[in-house]
Amino acid sequence: METADEVIRTVSIYRRVVVPLDGSKLAENALPHVKALIGGRESVVHLVSVISPVREFVISSFNHHEDRSASTYLQEVAGQLRPLASEVQVAVRHGRQADEILAFAKSVQADLIVMSSHGRSGIGQWIFGSVADRVLRAATCPVFLVRSEQSVERPSYRRIVVPLDGSEQAEQVIPFVGALVTADDTMVYLVSVLTAGVGDRTVALLTSYPPGLSLATTALHHARIQLNTYLRSVAAPLRRKGAVVHIVIKEGSPAEEVLDYAEEVNADLIGMTSHGFSNLKRWAYGNVAGRILQGAQSPVLLVRPTADSRTECA
DSSP: OOOOHHHHHHSOOSEEEEEEEOOOOOHHHHEEEOOOOETTOEEEEEEOOOOOOOOTHHHHHHOOOOTHHHHHHHHHHHHHHHTSSSEEEEEEEESSSSHHHHHHEEEEEEOOOESSSSSSSSTTTTOSSSHHHHHHOOSSSEEEEETOOOSSSSOSEEEEEEOOOHHHHHTTTTTHHHHTSSSOOHHHHHHHHBOOOSOOOOOOSOOOOTTTOEEEGGGHHHHHHHHHHHHHHHHHHHHHHHOOEEEEEEOOOOOOHHHHHHHHHHEEEEEEESSSOOOTSSSSTHHHHHHHHHHOSSSSHHHHOSSSSSSSSO
């Protein structure tokens, strides 16, 4: 079995990047993040637009100019990325947006999808809960989601919050975070949340090592010691990469505590997996991960854990 250091070092990350665009400025808010992610990686970037056959008027209003086709628009955007990428390709597909994006990502063996949570807001095709939501639910490669209102010209990822629940599934985000550590001042905050019951109810230790451990309320202090030891072990390979790693243990509701802490440290990014405690279904998408996605003020890198080390969309 590979060690965390070996995984961070060997996994090919951010090399084949798919960027869905619908011609709107809102969707283009993902582009500065694409530039930041591919810098120095010799990445191949695939720009894709999907035209729905039941909404033919999208073609004439694409990018708000009737005389410019989707492919022409994508070629213009490609020009912005070519100085940073080893190759930029464009594709226009017809069909249902989410289905076509996912199929395209699979066809090019993408290891990352970067997209805005909103696109053409007036048409309502890319609202969170629609296209972006379906891509997040179905993509097996990581998705880097940028809220459409988060317009940043030159993003950096110097403050990264990583929620962990003690499971191996949750730890699969670590290589993707490690790949973003580029300077000694990169700070990674490993955050775990303990939830305590009321009265004489037991403490449900959602973030523990080993996973699934339940302790009595009187053992909360011992649980913290265990959790601290676990987080230190996860932090070690990130520190060897040069990151300044902070270990954070909170008590309360996982999603709310993670969101509050991310706001407190002014996080540039939240990196997490879509599932953690799969048997307890506490961190499953739609619960903790879903609430963090909806409430995060920063971009979110969502990694769907797999049974092996593959990063490509399947």
